[in-house]
Amino acid sequence: MSDIFTLNAEVREVAGKGASRRLRREGWVPAIIYGGAKNRKPMSLTLKERELSRALKEEAFYSHVLTINIGDKSEQAILMDIQRSPAKGLPLHADFERVTKTTVVHKRVPLHFINEDKCKAVKLQGGKIQHTATDVEVTCKVGDLPEFIEVDVADLELGAVLHLSDLKLPKGVTLTELNKGESHDVPVVSIAKPAGVDSADEDDDAEAEADSEE
CATH class of the missing domain: 2.170.120.20 (Ribosomal protein L25, C-terminal domain)
Structure with a gap:
């Protein structure tokens, strides 16, 4: 398995349903990345809806290590969950877990x-x-x-x-x-x-x- 997918994300400073709805209207998808070393904290992110939707069309995206660029740093992660809108199937929220090659x-x-x-x-x-x-x-x-x-x-x-x-x-x-x-x-x-x-x-x-x- 290879890390053939790269996503660009930004740190999400504002939380809450209202803020999430506003982000979606502007073409962003709220997300979270968690896991990794015990002292690593979860981080709230936003991803471009168009970029994420394009990746979600690829079957391999769901079982590959992903590179997520966050500012000048990058994380290795896998997609753990994706929530979609019932009507159009658009991504509403994504969960990622930090991993290494030896993570079970x-x-x-x-x-x-x-x-x-x-x-x-x-x-x-x-x-x-x-x-x-x-x-x-x-x-x-x-x-x-x-x-x-x-x-x-x-x-x-x-x-x-x-x-x-x-x-x-x-x-x-x-x-x-x-x-x-x-x-x-x-x-x-x-x-x-x-x-x-x-x-x-x-x-x-x-x-x-x-x-x-x-």
Whole structure:
């Protein structure tokens, strides 16, 4: 993971709802940066709405170390939370956490489902891919934080279910939910059977496939 994003910020001197609304009308987004060494205090910031909105359109922005320039200094941080307006989806407030490459974080990363067009259960048996998760929370050092996690569905059979424990993770990365125990091993994706398919139909299909291989 690299620090490919840079944001320019200013220290926010005035707090409160009224001040925040005024900043937004002027094209700024209130933000806060916190964490780091124990003696580091949170700092209120403002960011240009246009610059932040442009960065938020990039999937990688959510899982990369960011450089935030504040005056003549810079901070390394990751985005922890973004609040948006319900109507237009514009950023209203952003939370950043100061980090180093060895900082351990809990962060949600997207799942990329690959080879859906090659899934035999869909192409040959009429199955339907059902996604039950689009992202997962990982625990790792910032330097190991993946941009996304791939889920290959090419070889999934009709009725198959992939759980969190089936995901292939990069070195140094664990799934936060699985760290809580086996009961948190929830489904991620499954191949639903088409309407009208029962066990007898499946047996016939299996027998026909076996005969064709003899």
